[in-house]
Amino acid sequence: MGKNDIYMKRWLSDKRRFADLINGSLFHGKQVFLPNHLKESNPEQTLILRKPNGENVTIQRYRDIMMVAEDGTRIVVLACENQDEIHYAMPVRGMLYDALNYTEQISQIRKIRRENKELKSNSEFLSGLKKNDRLTPVITIVFYYGEKEWDGAQELHGLLGIHAKEYELLKKYIPNYRINLVDPRQMDKNVCFQTDLQPVFNMLKYRKSKDGLRQYIQSNKDFFGSIDEDSYNAIRVLLGSGQQLPEAKLKSIGGIDMCKALDDLYQDGVDEGIKTGINRGLEQGIKAFILDYREEGYDKEKILKKLQTRFSLTREQSEEYFSRF
Numbered sequence: 001m002g003k004n005d006i007y008m009k010r011w012l013s014d015k016r017r018f019a020d021l022i023n024g025s026l027f028h029g030k031q032v033f034l035p036n037h038l039k040e041s042n043p044e045q046t047l048i049l050r051k052p053n054g055e056n057v058t059i060q061r062y063r064d065i066m067m068v069a070e071d072g073t074r075i076v077v078l079a080c081e082n083q084d085e086i087h088y089a090m091p092v093r094g095m096l097y098d099a100l101n102y103t104e105q106i107s108q109i110r111k112i113r114r115e116n117k118e119l120k121s122n123s124e125f126l127s128g129l130k131k132n133d134r135l136t137p138v139i140t141i142v143f144y145y146g147e148k149e150w151d152g153a154q155e156l157h158g159l160l161g162i163h164a165k166e167y168e169l170l171k172k173y174i175p176n177y178r179i180n181l182v183d184p185r186q187m188d189k190n191v192c193f194q195t196d197l198q199p200v201f202n203m204l205k206y207r208k209s210k211d212g213l214r215q216y217i218q219s220n221k222d223f224f225g226s227i228d229e230d231s232y233n234a235i236r237v238l239l240g241s242g243q244q245l246p247e248a249k250l251k252s253i254g255g256i257d258m259c260k261a262l263d264d265l266y267q268d269g270v271d272e273g274i275k276t277g278i279n280r281g282l283e284q285g286i287k288a289f290i291l292d293y294r295e296e297g298y299d300k301e302k303i304l305k306k307l308q309t310r311f312s313l314t315r316e317q318s319e320e321y322f323s324r325f
């Protein structure tokens with residue numbers, strides 16, 4: 001797992017934030033899941049298959065974030081896969097993750113039923129379930145924060161090519177699987193989040209504009225003037241290559257001031273621009289100096305010595321400029 005994945009996982013694993021992400025992106029802000037009803041679940045999912053020759057094959061996958069929501073009347077498994085790159089096979093990957101979870105649920109029920117000797121009929125022995133047994137629903141979202149617009153298929157049918165006329169008769173007999181893609185930059189402006197997801201996601205529209213970003217941060221100084229380290233690192237990841245914020249330093253009580261970090265970044269850019277301008281002006285002066293002395297017939301050795309004296313250059317630097325101009 002890369003550093004960016006770790007930052008995003010830490011940020012979104014906060015229960016308030018995770019519940020808000022699900023509610024805001026899937027249910028338009030309706031409070032379907034509450035943070036106090038969430039508990040973290042083991043992200044490891046394993047399936048052991050036995051081949052006809054008796055050999056075991058193990059399939060093991062790890063969710064980025066997995067929690068169980070239980071409010072007394074229902075239980076739902078909520079999972080999140082973080083993606084900073086487009087995954088063209090995501091529908092199949094998501095389908096496998098969900099299937100592994102359902103398979104694991106069946107295995108747990110089967111184990112209990114067999115231990116209690118509750119399986120009676122052939123159908124119950126075959127499946128490991130009784131007729132009225134029910135599985136826990138699984139909802140998976142794909143949180144995509146890459147710089148390119150997602151152009152991959154968002155459902156299994158999109159990968160199969162069955163929209164072509166030749167497959168029209170088969171389409172309704174092939175089960176589909178759709179991923180719940182969440183791209184914070186493509187969200188409707190009316191989507192309402194209850195936590196700091198709202199100001200952070202709104203900020204992303206300015207990720208390519210340093211001036212626009214500074215203005216937005218300054219206009220929301222109450223929030224960005226003191227943010228926790230996890231949020232700061234997540235913002236760095238979400239901004240991507242558009243704004244290279246420095247890594248968070250050890251913070252004092254009160255959190256990290258992103259306004260100052262952005263001002264420092266802006267000033268660094270100004271200073272770098274001034275430095276670049278000075279260097280370009282110096283090079284133009286050295287070029288004119290060399291060309292003038294060449295026209296006057298000075299040999300290479302004399303020009304090199306004059307360059308070292310006039311511009312305080314080393315012998316190696318003087319030779320490099322002489323060969324370039």
